[in-house]
Every structure is written in structure tokens, then in C-alpha cells.
Amino acid sequence: MKSKKQFFRKTAGTIVLGIMVMLFAACTKEPSKTEVIRLGDIPEEYLATLPYQNGDVIKMMHESNRQIINYHVSRGHFSSLDEPSGWYGSPVYDYQVYWITLKPDYPTFEMELFLSNEYMRYELEGLDASKTGYIVLANSDANVPFINTDATDYVMLDSLEVNGHTYYDVFKLDCDPDYTVTEGTIYAAICYYNYAKGFVGIEMSNGEKYWLCEE
Amino acid sequence: MKTKFLIIIALAFVTASCTKPTQSYYVQDSNRVWFADTANLKFTMRDDNGVSQSFSFADIDQYMSEQESYFMGIYVKDFEFEHVYQSGFSSFSTLNMSVSLTADHLEDEPEGTDDFRMDFGPAHYTMRIDGNKFYPRYCYEYDNDSEMEFMAEYLDKYNVYDVEYQGVMHLKLVDVAYPWMTNFPTEIYYAKHYGLIQCNLDDKLTLYRLPD
Numbered sequence: 001m002k003s004k005k006q007f008f009r010k011t012a013g014t015i016v017l018g019i020m021v022m023l024f025a026a027c028t029k030e031p032s033k034t035e036v037i038r039l040g041d042i043p044e045e046y047l048a049t050l051p052y053q054n055g056d057v058i059k060m061m062h063e064s065n066r067q068i069i070n071y072h073v074s075r076g077h078f079s080s081l082d083e084p085s086g087w088y089g090s091p092v093y094d095y096q097v098y099w100i101t102l103k104p105d106y107p108t109f110e111m112e113l114f115l116s117n118e119y120m121r122y123e124l125e126g127l128d129a130s131k132t133g134y135i136v137l138a139n140s141d142a143n144v145p146f147i148n149t150d151a152t153d154y155v156m157l158d159s160l161e162v163n164g165h166t167y168y169d170v171f172k173l174d175c176d177p178d179y180t181v182t183e184g185t186i187y188a189a190i191c192y193y194n195y196a197k198g199f200v201g202i203e204m205s206n207g208e209k210y211w212l213c214e215e
Numbered sequence: 216m217k218t219k220f221l222i223i224i225a226l227a228f229v230t231a232s233c234t235k236p237t238q239s240y241y242v243q244d245s246n247r248v249w250f251a252d253t254a255n256l257k258f259t260m261r262d263d264n265g266v267s268q269s270f271s272f273a274d275i276d277q278y279m280s281e282q283e284s285y286f287m288g289i290y291v292k293d294f295e296f297e298h299v300y301q302s303g304f305s306s307f308s309t310l311n312m313s314v315s316l317t318a319d320h321l322e323d324e325p326e327g328t329d330d331f332r333m334d335f336g337p338a339h340y341t342m343r344i345d346g347n348k349f350y351p352r353y354c355y356e357y358d359n360d361s362e363m364e365f366m367a368e369y370l371d372k373y374n375v376y377d378v379e380y381q382g383v384m385h386l387k388l389v390d391v392a393y394p395w396m397t398n399f400p401t402e403i404y405y406a407k408h409y410g411l412i413q414c415n416l417d418d419k420l421t422l423y424r425l426p427d
Contacts, residue, residue, distance in 0.1 A: 064265030107398045107416060108266055109307040139306055184257050185269045185306050206259075208267060 035091040036081070039120040042096050046131070046146040046180060050075070050115060051198040052100050058199070060104075061194070061213040066212060071102035071111065082121065093121040102199070109138040109188070111199060138204065139187035140175035160192060162200055162211045170194045177205075224289075238294040239279070240318040245346035249384065250275050250301045250314065251410035260305075260411070260422040267425070269394055270312075272303030272410060278398050282320065294321035303410075309398065310336045312411065316344075325350055333386075335400045335414070338387055342367055347382070354388060356399070364389040375412045378426050382407035391418040 006107045052058070056073040075098070082093040102111040115133035118156040122129035145154055168190040173191045181187050187207075192201035202210040256272040276299070283293040302313035317330040328343035328350060338357065343350040349367035356363070365388045373383040384405040391401045402415035412424040 016255070031270075062264060062266050065263075067264035067266065106266070107262075107307070107309040107420070107422075108268065179336070180271075180306075182257070184259070185271065186259065186267055187306070204267075206267060 010209050036095050037091045037121070037124070039093055039095040039117050042098060042115060042117045046115060046117075047098065047148055049133070049144075049195045050098065050100060050113065052102070052113075053198060058102060059213040060199070060202075060210045063209040063211060067106075069104050069106040069108060069210070071104050073100060073102055075100040080116070080118075082118065093118070095120065111135065111137040113144070113198070133191070135173075135175075135191060135199075137175075137188045137191070137202065139181050139185060140177045140189070142173040142175045142191055144171065144173065144193055157192075160200060162192075163213050165212075165214055167194055167197060167212075169196075170200055232364070233358075237279070238361070240294065240296040241319040242299050242316045242318045242329050243327075243345065246316055246331070246344055247299065248407040249316070249331070249344070249405070250299065250408075252408045253286045255409045256303070258411075258427070259425045260414075261425055262420050262422045264420075268309070269306035270303055270411065271306070272301055272312075275299060275301050294320060300304050301410075309402070310414075312336075314405075319343075333403070335403065335411075336398060340365060340403075349384065351386075359393075359395045361393065361395075365391070370404075373406070373412070375404070375423050376426055378407035378424075380409060380412055383412070 021030050050192065052075060053074045054075050056075060058071040058073065060069050060071060062069065077096055077098045080095055080097050082095065095116055096115060097116040097118075099115075100113040104110065111131060113135050119129035119131050130143070131146040131157045133146065134141055134143050157170045157172055158168065160167050160170045171191075173193060175188045175191055177187045179186075186204055188202050189205045190203040191199065193199055197212060200212045203211075230290045250270055253274055256274065258390065259267050259269050261267045278298055280298060281293060281295045283290065297318040298315060300313060300315035302311075304311040311334075313334045315332045317332075319327065319329050325343060328345040328348075331344045332340050333340040333348075337356050339355040339357070341352045341355070343352070347369040349369065351365050351367045352405070354363040354365045355361070365386055368385050370383040370385055371381070373380050373385075385403070386405070387402040393399070396417045398416050400414050400416060401418045402412040403411070406412045409424075413421065415421045
């Protein structure tokens with residue numbers, strides 16, 4: 001009886017000791033390190049293509065009844081980490097994203113603009129990268145080139161007259177409808193955008209139009 | 216003797232727990248007509264200023280909830296009751312909506328009515344219904360913790376953009392003067408088999424359903 005007790009005590013003690021050793025080994029093992037490459041800030045010349053400041057109020061006019069819609073601007077930025085590609089030893093890129101949101105005081109769509117320097121990771125990898133921001137509005141989105149030298153693939157109007165004002169170098173951007181769009185869904189089809197003013201006009205898929213309204 | 220009695224009680228308990236629900240409650244057929252038919256799930260609304268937006272609803276969904284009842288810790292009966300619901304969103308995400316019916320299972324007053332709820336943007340309307348008879352409870356707004364009174368009436372027909380809808384539910388807040396209201400549905404017209412046909416926001420802006 002006594003030897004059986006001793007046997008069980010020794011066995012239990014051995015098992016507990018083994019578990020403790022394993023746990024200790026697991027906790028002290030050095031985690032594998034992933035290289036993080038910081039891409040830095042977005043160049044100032046690209047940030048200059050963002051015309052909106054926090055607190056701005058932009059007026060857009062709906063063409064049919066000349067209803068004015070006030071859009072309230074907020075902007076900010078954050079750092080983002082690009083997930084590893086899955087290849088062992090792949091670096092992770094730390095890049096910046098600037099965002100601008102225009103919220104209406106009317107039951108209609110918001111507008112958003114995003115700019116990032118993620119393109120730098122492709123340049124570091126020796127790949128071609130287009131330097132574009134993108135806009136999101138009314139169930140669709142479109143790319144906006146950062147600077148004119150990247151704008152050769154885009155339609156640019158020398159000038160556009162809107163509500164008694166003339167705007168120059170206006171991109172006419174074809175918007176891509178998102179996955180929620182089905183037959184009959186109204187979405188933004190064309191967006192008119194320039195670096196000085198931002199959104200100058202929007203043509204919807206059902207023919208309705210919104211135009212910038214400045215005094 | 217005492218042991219035998221306890222065993223019998225335990226067996227009865229286990230048997231009762233393993234049986235299927237003894238009673239099922241279903242939403243009345245006369246209330247199911249308040250959901251949009253498959254052919255009417257996508258439509259466009261246009262407001263007083265000519266601004267349009269699309270609406271898209273999902274087909275009706277349905278499930279049964281089970282309820283167990285106990286008396287002094289002893290299982291007495293259980294029952295199941297039906298939920299039917301339908302939800303949709305506006306293309307600009309400004310006015311999302313859902314409508315649900317729950318079968319009467321608690322014998323709430325009035326007798327023979329189902330529980331009707333309509334979530335529309337920030338508004339949450341709740342009432343009991345029995346076909347064309349409505350018994351409003353309250354309209355609730357979560358952000359401002361406000362409970363508001365509303366009226367509900369049945370209209371044989373109602374015309375929107377030259378389309379005559381047969382069988383329309385008309386809901387309207389009794390008091391629309393709340394300072395925090397922004398894009399709040401203060402008045403709603405909701406047709407059998409079609410769903411939303413007209414609504415008024417903040418008692419200022421009206422949206423109308425366009426014909427197909």
C-alpha cells in the first residue's frame with residue numbers, strides 16, 4: 001500500500017515537472033521577428049492635392065430643384081501595416097493613409113477621399129505603381145491621380161463652368177459601381193474633380209446632377 | 216418510498232424536457248400581407264426637391280423561437296412561436312429599414328393580435344396588429360432615449376405618383392417638435408405587398424415612391 005502511494009506520488013510529480021518544463025520552454029522561446037519597413041510620410045506635393053480642411057462646409061446644389069446641400073468636412077490620417085504576403089521572411093510595410101469625409105446635412109450620400117503612400121512599397125520592390133488616391137461616393141468609387149504628371153490616362157477638361165464659376169484642369173472621372181449595385185440602383189457615374197476645389201460636380205446613373213455652389 | 220418518489224419525479228422531468236414543443240403559435244395570415252412581395256423589393260424614392268435614392272429589400276425570412284415554462288422549478292410546458300421579418304437599406308445608407316411580426320404567445324392585450332415592429336432610420340415603431348386593425352404602443356429613439364406617442368390608421372387606398380395602393384398603413388407621430396430630430400421619419404405610409412410608399416422626415420421633407 002505504502003509503495004503504491006509512493007509510486008503514484010512519484011509519477012504525478014514527474015508529470016507535473018514535465019509540464020512545467022514544457023511551459024517554461026514555450027514562454028521563453030524568442031518570437032519570430034518580421035521586418036517592418038517604414039515608408040515615411042506622404043510627400044507634401046501630393047498632400048497639396050487635397051483641398052479640404054477640417055471644419056470646412058462645402059455647398060453642393062442638386063440641379064433639379066436647386067436644393068443646396070451642405071457637406072461638413074473632417075479629415076485625419078493614420079498609419080497602416082501591410083500584412084505579410086505569406087512568403088517566409090517577407091517584410092511588412094508601415095505606410096500612411098490620409099482620409100477626408102464630407103458628411104451632408106441632408107438625407108443623401110457622403111463623399112470620401114483617401115490618399116496613401118502605399119505605392120512606395122511597389123517602387124521598392126521594383127514594380128510600377130500608379131500614384132493615385134481614390135474617392136468613394138454613392139455606391140461607387142474612382143481613382144484620382146496625385147499629380148499631373150501621372151494624369152495622362154485620365155480625361156481632363158481645360159475648364160468647366162459651374163454655377164457662374166469657371167474651374168480649370170478638371171478631371172472627368174468614370175466611377176466604378178460597387179458590389180451592392182444591381183439593376184435600378186442609383187449610383188455616382190461621373191465625378192468632376194480638381195486639385196483646387198475637390199468635388200466640382202457629380203452625375204448620377206439616373207441623370208441627376210450635383211454641382212459645386214460657391215458665392 | 217421516498218427514493219421511488221424522487222426517481223419518478225426525475226423521470227417525469229427528463230421526459231418532459233426531451234419532448235417537442237406542445238404548442239406552436241404562428242403569425243396570422245391576415246398580417247403576413249404587410250411584407251413586400253418578391254416582385255416589389257427594389258424601388259426608388261424621390262423627395263420634394265427631386266433628390267432620388269434607391270431602396271433594396273431582402274425577401275421575407277422566418278424562424279421559430281422556443282420557450283420553456285416552469286412551475287416551482289418543475290417543467291410544465293413549452294411552446295414555440297414564429298418570427299417573420301424583412302429588412303432593407305437605402306442606397307445611400309441614410310434610411311435603413313426592417314419590419315417584423317412576432318406571433319402572439321403571451322396572450323397580450325388585445326387578444327388575437329401579433330406584435331408588429333418597424334425600425335426605420337433612428338425610429339422604432341411598435342404596435343399590435345390584427346389584419347387592418349392597429350393598436351399603437353410607442354415610437355422609440357435610442358440615442359436620445361425618447362418614447363413618443365403615435366397614431367396608426369388603415370386606409371383602403373392611397374395614391375402616390377399616380378399609383379393607387381390598396382390597403383395602406385398610415386403611421387404618424389402625435390408630437391413632431393423634438394429639437395434633436397434629424398432625418399427622423401415622423402410619418403409613414405406602408406402598403407400591403409409593397410412596403411414603404413411614402414414617408415416624411417422631421418415633418419419637413421417628404422419622400423415618394425416612384426412607379427416601376
